[in-house]
Amino acid sequence: MANKNNSKMSGNKGEWSELYAFMKLLSQGRVYAANEKVEKIDDVFYPILKIMREEQKGHTIDYVITDENVHIEVQSKMVMTVSRKELDDNANRLLQEIANNSGSFELEEVAEFANGIKVTKIKAPSSDTTDISMQIEDIHTNYIRNVGFSIKSEVGNAPTLLNAGKTTNFIYKVTGITTQQAQEINAIDTPTKIKDRVKAIKEFGGSISYAGMEHPGFRRNLIMVDSSMPQIIGNMLLYYYEEDIKECGKLVELAGERDPLGYGDAMMYEYKFKKFLCSCALGMKPAKKWDGLDEANGGYIIVKADGEILAYHIYNRNFFEQYLLDNTILERASTSRHEYMSLYEEDGEMFIKFNLQVRFK
Numbered sequence: 310m311a312n313k314n315n316s317k318m319s320g321n322k323g324e325w326s327e328l329y330a331f332m333k334l335l336s337q338g339r340v341y342a343a344n345e346k347v348e349k350i351d352d353v354f355y356p357i358l359k360i361m362r363e364e365q366k367g368h369t370i371d372y373v374i375t376d377e378n379v380h381i382e383v384q385s386k387m388v389m390t391v392s393r394k395e396l397d398d399n400a401n402r403l404l405q406e407i408a409n410n411s412g413s414f415e416l417e418e419v420a421e422f423a424n425g426i427k428v429t430k431i432k433a434p435s436s437d438t439t440d441i442s443m444q445i446e447d448i449h450t451n452y453i454r455n456v457g458f459s460i461k462s463e464v465g466n467a468p469t470l471l472n473a474g475k476t477t478n479f480i481y482k483v484t485g486i487t488t489q490q491a492q493e494i495n496a497i498d499t500p501t502k503i504k505d506r507v508k509a510i511k512e513f514g515g516s517i518s519y520a521g522m523e524h525p526g527f528r529r530n531l532i533m534v535d536s537s538m539p540q541i542i543g544n545m546l547l548y549y550y551e552e553d554i555k556e557c558g559k560l561v562e563l564a565g566e567r568d569p570l571g572y573g574d575a576m577m578y579e580y581k582f583k584k585f586l587c588s589c590a591l592g593m594k595p596a597k598k599w600d601g602l603d604e605a606n607g608g609y610i611i612v613k614a615d616g617e618i619l620a621y622h623i624y625n626r627n628f629f630e631q632y633l634l635d636n637t638i639l640e641r642a643s644t645s646r647h648e649y650m651s652l653y654e655e656d657g658e659m660f661i662k663f664n665l666q667v668r669f670k
Contacts, residue, residue: 316429318420321413322465324431326612327440328423329403330460333618334443335360336397338374340610343619345631347611355445355622358453362428362442370427381427391426404616407464438592438604445607447624456607459590461669463614470586470633473642473666476595478523478649479543483659486515491652491659503641503650507550510652510661517551519543523662527595534588535581537570542585542665544569546639550663555638557582557667583630589667590633640666 318328334340334357342353359373371382379396381389399422406416423429432440439457446453461468471477486494494509510517522528522539531538544567545560554560561582565575572578592604609621609629621629642664644650649662 316420316424317415318423318431319413319415320431322407322410323462323468325403325407325414325416325419326462326464327460328419328428328431329400329407329464329616330462330610330612330618331360331362331428331441332396332400332403333616334441335372335374335379336393336400337618338393340443340445340618340620342625343611343621343628343632345628345635347613347619347632347636349617349619353625354448355620356448358444358446360441360443361455364427364429372426383427389426401616404464438590440605441610443607457605458607458610458620459605460610460612462612464612464616467669469640469666469668470637471589471595471665471667473640473647473664474595475647476524476527477665478647478662479519479539479546479665480521480523481517481543481547481661481663482520483510483652483661484516484518486510486513486652486659488654490515491654495651503550503644504553506650511551517547517661519547520660524595526598530588530593530595530597530599531585533599533601534585534593538581538585540570541578541581545582546663546665549639555640556670557586557637557639558634560639561634579634583634586633586637586667587626587630590629636670637667638670640668642666 339354339356342350342355344350357374359371361369361371363369373380373382374393377394378390378392380387381391399419403416403419406419438459440460442455442457444453444455490513494506494513497505497509499505519540522543528539531542535541541564545564548554548560548563554563561579562575564578568575590605590609592602593599603623606623608623611619611621613619621632647664649664652659652661
């Protein structure tokens with residue numbers, strides 16, 4: 310099945326995992342649902358009728374699953390057939406290669422097989438969060454629909470859920486610090502300067518409180534999720550930088566205990582923050598005006614470390630939200646690249662910026 314005009318393929322573990330998921334799902338012909346602990350729910354699965362892949366913009370190839378084979382169709386015309394067993398064998402071989410390699414790497418044999426079935430890129434081009442598009446059947450209603458899923462892999466390094474940028478800076482008012490003390494704090498350039506600068510503010514008797522957000526577009530998107538979301542995340546981010554608690558679940562608990570918005574109900578913080586995580590997972594980006602709709606309208610596909618593939622369909626949104634809360638952390642990004650963590654004066658008042666980045670554990 311080799312193609313004489315093979316395209317080279319190079320990518321990291323996460324990118325190769327997308328190709329693995331594509332081949333494995335074609336061989337399985339179904340995807341099982343996951344519970345909040347990323348465990349398979351044996352009696353909940355979605356039959357896959359076909360996977361649609363856009364190798365080039367505007368040029369879709371359909372991979373139609375039959376009993377033992379996959380028919381590859383271009384403009385509804387079958388151009389070739391590959392057995393599901395051959396797809397499974399190559400998917401399993403690819404999984405081993407992903408486990409054995411690191412960084413960015415090429416896999417010549419895998420590329421040769423992929424090219425032979427009309428796949429020339431590890432990642433199909435996409436302008437949104439959809440990594441794989443499938444036609445699935447709802448086993449409860451027999452309703453057939455085309456859905457897009459975002460793929461996250463546990464095989465390689467933990468992926469980010471929300472990438473850092475200047476757009477994800479939050480602004481805090483700092484009181485009790487003189488201009489000279491601010492200069493001393495900004496001069497701290499240790500390997501742990503983020504922690505050390507926050508510690509120095511405290512040692513000088515300074516106090517930090519949430520004041521706002523740097524990017525109006527991200528603020529708008531957060532308000533789309535919930536009108537109080539900027540303040541909720543602003544306070545949780547402050548706990549993270551001041552107390553070095555990074556697990557999202559623990560930060561939500563802390564917000565519930567301290568109740569910075571005066572809800573009088575700890576559950577409010579958990580409920581609202583889960584909606585934020587889910588929005589990030591399914592399409593909301595800081596700098597892009599968000600319409601509130603899910604780009605990955607099917608949900609999330611998880612490639613587990615052992616190669617098992619499970620799905621969080623939008624029908625199982627509660628499981629998905631709990632999974633996100635239990636498996637994400639806040640992370641510190643580059644201070645120079647994203648321009649945060651230095652004290653500055655504005656209109657006679659002192660401020661500092663903290664940056665938000667969310668990563669899977």
